[in-house]
């Protein structure tokens with residue numbers, strides 16, 4: 001233990017007098033204060049000091065500050081500040097010390113000190129004020145921590161909100177796109193309803209038809225492109241509908257495009273859509289059939305009639321599911337299953353250079369050929385029975401008997417118009433029958449003109465047949481008893497075929 005030196009005893013006595021006079025004032029100061037001699041012995045401390053640090057005046061006074069309370073004040077930082085810094089600078093400001101005292105526990109202190117000199121310039125006294133900021137600092141620490149936690153929470157909440165906003169915006173865009181598609185789909189379906197599909201049932205039990213059924217079952221549930229081949233009126237559309245009906249996409253509509261009935265200048269916009277102003281008359285954005293069929297199935301009927309300049313665009317959408325709307329440079333992505341049909345010989349068209357070979361290969365992945373009626377005579381009785389019942393019911397008639405001779409005649413005819421033609425013949429026969437017995441309206445002519453030339457192409461046969469019917473109807477293309485009615489073709493389909501086959505009245 002070190003005591004006040006003798007040399008300072010005189011000054012010390014003077015100071016004791018001063019402290020006696022000002023003792024009460026010092027004790028009333030709330031901040032702990034301590035007076036040290038210049039050798040750092042405690043001369044006097046106020047009441048606040050003793051209370052704060054649980055010390056007693058008679059144990060403290062005369063003691064070296066670092067030895068106070070069993071050397072509890074032996075704090076290296078305090079030592080450096082009082083012994084070095086204060087001696088050099090005479091002043092010490094806001095020195096922060098954090099220290100655990102044996103008596104009063106952990107404390108955070110702010111120390112300020114000033115070196116007071118005698119008149120002679122000798123250092124006489126050090127006034128040390130010790131502010132106990134433990135509570136305040138702890139609170140600040142807690143608040144800072146809280147602030148950090150809250151800030152982090154806010155940042156992550158903000159990030160979460162932004163993510164949610166992006167997700168919501170995406171969902172909104174998807175909903176908008178779905179809504180647009182639904183509207184387009186509804187508009188399309190409303191048009192389609194007018195076409196009113198008679199029946200979806202494929203009648204027949206011939207081996208050739210059974211093979212077709214087998215192929216339908218094989219491919220229906222996949223997304224493979226299917227090409228349905230066969231003469232006109234053989235039931236290609238029925239096949240396409242059967243594939244669709246057995247597919248995984250059957251809960252979405254089957255979208256149909258007939259490439260023969262759409263004018264060449266409209267077909268691109270009809271298939272791929274256009275944006276406003278894409279061409280004169282494009283007053284609004286229009287969704288093409290490929291967009292409407294996104295996620296669904298598209299039936300491209302009469303694919304052989306698709307203009308060559310559109311074939312590459314079709315190939316790209318079948319291959320990569322990508323295309324651009326007319327007047328728009330943005331690429332649209334779709335997932336469409338394509339079922340195409342034609343009565344044309346596409347291979348021959350490829351040879352002639354009017355059908356792209358790459359498109360032909362892409363379409364021909366899974367061909368299904370519908371046999372002509374003349375090759376499945378076994379189906380004729382079933383078909384006759386079905387159609388006679390159906391037509392008679394519609395007309396309010398009862399026909400119960402089909403004479404063997406009538407059936408024979410029907411079976412021996414060549415049926416160039418296939419089932420559509422059979423349906424028409426039977427319709428006229430039902431009209432013609434007055435009793436329960438079916439009577440054909442007219443003698444079925446043997447189409448000798450084209451049968452005699454066995455090597456003729458399908459196109460030539462078709463051309464001759466249409467010409468013959470046109471002759472027979474005095475070139476009446478549409479309306480009652482017209483060529484279109486006899487051939488069982490749509491007026492526009494017949495006109496398209498006439499243009500295609502270069503049929504003109506001479």
Ligand SMILES: Nc1ncnc2c1ncn2[C@@H]1O[C@H](COP(=O)(O)OP(=O)(O)OP(=O)(O)O)[C@@H](O)[C@H]1O
Nearest residue numbers: 201202203231232233234235236237238343419420
């Ligand atoms: N096996 C069948 N059973 C019942 N009806 C059939 C059958 N095949 C075709 N039909 C009927 O014949 C008519 C013609 O069929 P569809 O339109 O499918 O022929 P298509 O081959 O697509 O003709 P096109 O090449 O002229 O477009 C339709 O009324 C259809 O319902």
